[in-house]
Amino acid sequence: MRHIIKLPIVGQKTIAQKTNEVSFGLSDKEFVFMAGQYIQMALPELLYPDPKGASRTLSIASSPNDKEKISISFRDSGSGFKRTLMELPLDTLIDVEGPFGFFTLPRSTFQPxxxxxxxxxxxxxxxxxxxxxxxxxxxxxxxxxxxxxxxxxxxxxxxxxxxxxxxxxxxxxxxxxxxxxxxxxxxxxxxxxxxxxxxxxxxxxxxxxxxxxxxxxxxxxxxxxxxxxx
Ligand SMILES: Cc1cc2nc3c(=O)[nH]c(=O)nc-3n(C[C@H](O)[C@H](O)[C@H](O)COP(=O)(O)OP(=O)(O)OC[C@H]3O[C@@H](n4cnc5c(N)ncnc54)[C@H](O)[C@@H]3O)c2cc1C
CATH class of the missing domain: 3.40.50.80 (Nucleotide-binding domain of ferredoxin-NADP reductase (FNR) module)
Known part of the structure; x- marks a missing residue:
């Protein structure tokens, strides 16, 4: 079964050249994931046209220990999706599906x-x-x-x-x-x-x-x- 939650944008900032980070607030919601996993996210609307649509796959950059927000970051290519994500007003609700993926730390904490x-x-x-x-x-x-x-x-x-x-x-x-x-x-x-x-x-x-x-x-x-x- 697909599990999609709506999370508000709580931060949008530039963290390096042509590189932006966007955060989504968790407040009372719980989003359980393992470090290294990714999400599928969809915007409610596009402010600029985008032939690939309003949805993208993005890895989570924040730690699972952060219970207040999850963050993603991306290179700014000028695509309609990314321009929109940076310009949507704070508190806009985004559809977040996941977590997905197995690119996670080994089970043994001693493994180099x-x-x-x-x-x-x-x-x-x-x-x-x-x-x-x-x-x-x-x-x-x-x-x-x-x-x-x-x-x-x-x-x-x-x-x-x-x-x-x-x-x-x-x-x-x-x-x-x-x-x-x-x-x-x-x-x-x-x-x-x-x-x-x-x-x-x-x-x-x-x-x-x-x-x-x-x-x-x-x-x-x-x-x-x-x-x-x-
Ligand atoms: C498992 C997984 C995890 C991922 N995690 C991340 C992540 O953490 N961060 C991340 O950034 N990406 C991640 N990606 C890739 C991400 O899903 C996007 O495909 C990628 O960010 C490109 O999206 P885009 O909107 O920039 O380009 P797209 O719209 O998908 O276009 C593809 C190409 O066209 C160019 N392009 C698009 N629109 C324009 C325009 N208007 N003008 C000029 N050039 C344009 C872009 O430079 C890009 O090279 C991940 C992918 C997978 C599969």
């Missing part, structure tokens, strides 16, 4: 994890990193985060702050493309880690090749493709 996020692919990772930090997850997490430049790197300050105080979280930031050298030189226990690769489809395909070349067992890699970005 390596994330490779390209650009806006950071959204499910920031949710998992926030959550892991809050629950003091004992297993190590390393994040390889690639962006074109500093200005477009969403959540970078927050990630640096967590890395500075949490010895279980290592941030490897790069402006440019992920290559084998960047990954290889940074991970000591590569054979033990579960790998999570997320971002626009071309980035995921490129990183898949890098990991295979490094000899990482396919069974230890999980992929999440943000289809819809060219």
């Amino acid at each position: 994890v390596a994330f490779i996020a390209g650009g806006i692919g950071i959204t499910p990772c920031i949710s998992m990193i926030r959550f892991a930090d809050e629950i003091e997850r004992p297993g190590s997490i390393i994040l390889f985060y690639a962006n074109r430049d500093k200005e477009s790197a969403a959540y970078l300050n927050e990630l640096e702050t967590i890395a500075a105080r949490n010895p279980n979280f290592i941030l490897k930031n790069k402006f440019g493309r992920i290559d084998a050298e960047f990954v290889q030189n940074s991970v000591t226990n590569m054979s033990e880690a579960i790998w999570y690769v997320v971002g626009p489809a071309p980035m995921v395909a490129a990183v898949r090749d890098v990991l295979f070349r490094l000899g990482i067992d396919e069974g230890k890699i999980r992929f999440e493709e943000f289809t819809g970005y060219e």
Whole structure:
């Protein structure tokens, strides 16, 4: 059975270059999800035309421990959907369906994890990193985060702050493309880690090749493709 709830917009802000975050208030409602999952959301109206309609799939960036709101973030492409989402008045009710997906932390909290996020692919990772930090997850997490430049790197300050105080979280930031050298030189226990690769489809395909070349067992890699970005 489909489960759709109506949640009000409670925040709209720019968090990096051409990158926006929108939050939906939970108030008395409960929205149970696991860090790393995504939602399907539909707007009540479009203020600008959009050939793909008023609905999109978006990962949740906030932590499940945040009981006041859920947040999503996205690159601003100029699509009618995204322009509308940023301009609808606060308190407008949005249809939210979900949560969906299995791109979530391993059951064992001791399992080392390596994330490779390209650009806006950071959204499910920031949710998992926030959550892991809050629950003091004992297993190590390393994040390889690639962006074109500093200005477009969403959540970078927050990630640096967590890395500075949490010895279980290592941030490897790069402006440019992920290559084998960047990954290889940074991970000591590569054979033990579960790998999570997320971002626009071309980035995921490129990183898949890098990991295979490094000899990482396919069974230890999980992929999440943000289809819809060219
Ligand atoms: C599991 C999953 C999770 C996802 N999570 C996220 C997420 O957290 N954040 C996120 O941003 N995306 C996420 N996506 C992708 C998301 O669903 C959209 O496909 C994506 O954001 C592109 O939507 P859009 O409205 O920008 O482009 P679309 O309207 O879908 O158009 C596709 C392309 O056309 C271009 N385009 C569209 N309209 C215009 C216009 N008016 N002028 C110029 N160019 C235009 C866009 O640049 C885009 O490249 C996820 C996808 C999946 C499957």
